[in-house]
Every structure is written in structure tokens, then in C-alpha cells.
Amino acid sequence: MFQIGKTIVSDELLEKEFVCNLSACKGQCCVDGDAGAPLDEDELEIMEKIYPIVKPFLRPEGIEAIEKQGTSIKGEDGDWETPLINGADCAYVIFDRDTALCGIEQAYNQGLIDWKKPISCHLYPVRIREFTDFSAVNYHRWHICSDACELGKELEVPVYRFLKDALTRKFGAAWYNELDTIAKDLKK
Numbered sequence: 001m002f003q004i005g006k007t008i009v010s011d012e013l014l015e016k017e018f019v020c021n022l023s024a025c026k027g028q029c030c031v032d033g034d035a036g037a038p039l040d041e042d043e044l045e046i047m048e049k050i051y052p053i054v055k056p057f058l059r060p061e062g063i064e065a066i067e068k069q070g071t072s073i074k075g076e077d078g079d080w081e082t083p084l085i086n087g088a089d090c091a092y093v094i095f096d097r098d099t100a101l102c103g104i105e106q107a108y109n110q111g112l113i114d115w116k117k118p119i120s121c122h123l124y125p126v127r128i129r130e131f132t133d134f135s136a137v138n139y140h141r142w143h144i145c146s147d148a149c150e151l152g153k154e155l156e157v158p159v160y161r162f163l164k165d166a167l168t169r170k171f172g173a174a175w176y177n178e179l180d181t182i183a184k185d186l187k188k
Helices: 041-057 060-069 103-109 119-123 143-155 164-171 173-187
Strands: 002-004 007-009 093-096 099-102 126-130 135-139
Touching (some): 002 173, 041 060, 099 103, 119 164
Antiparallel strands (some): 093 099
């Protein structure tokens, strides 16, 4: 582990390789698990604001779940997350044939909103844990991402490089540049 500003970063971001392989996993991360996508408190207002714009992209069962539960909910652990459809799919998930996609991201891709998706989704497979004095930045392993690990290894793309845009969005360009410098120095 190493420190950048007020973050403690796992070496695995530099050591592990990862490239999402949507054609292999079919977006399983949006439909598996027992909780919705984690949300930062500052994202709650954004979720409310964008919902009317995102709504036309969503499936009827997603709309029903959101209108019944809200655009975000408190999970069993007390943290904020996206609502689920019948305890399974994220309420914001849509499908292109058999591949799960994000309705929020589809609205973003069409230029209708300027917010890509929850940062936890954008950052995956990195998870952030907030502490009083620092944030822990860790690599998260999930069996459904084995194809992404294989593709990352084949293409020789470390996690941190795959997540350049997401990490920059979360921590800023200066933070990412420092991370990149550390990675290059360690390779020497």
C-alpha cells in the first residue's frame, strides 16, 4: 500500500490486470449480488434530478421499483444504494438482447445528462472505503469478473490504467498523475 494525499491505495491497482469484457460477462455485475450499487451522499440529489430524463430508458419493472422505493435507498448496512427489482437487478438496468447495460449511462451517452453513472459503478473493480482521516482505495475481486481479469492480462492493462477516467473523476487529474508516476517508478 502507498499514500497519495488523503488516500491509502492498494498495490493491487498497479499489480492486477483488468479490462471489462462485456461480451463475456453480459453485464452480470448489474444483476447479481444482494444489494444495489453503492451511492455517495452527494449523488442522492443527482439521482433525483436525472430520474425524469433517465426514466424513458428504463424497463417498466425498473420504473415501478424506483417509484415504489425511491431513486436511492438505505441498504441493510445503512449505506445509500440504488434500489433493486425484486431483490435482484438494479432498477436502472436495461438490456441489449442478453447484455445488461445502465439506463443512466445510456442517457449520458446520448448527451441528455452530463453525469455518467454512480461513481461506484464507474470505478469497479475498485471500491473506496471512507474513514475519518483518509479513503482506502482497494481492488475488489468478484468471480463474475474472471473474463475481465483474463482480458486485462492478455492486453497487459493494469487496473489503474483501465480506470483512468473513473479514478480521475473521483480524485482529480493530479492524483491520477501521481498514481501513474508511482506505477512507472515501481516498474523500473
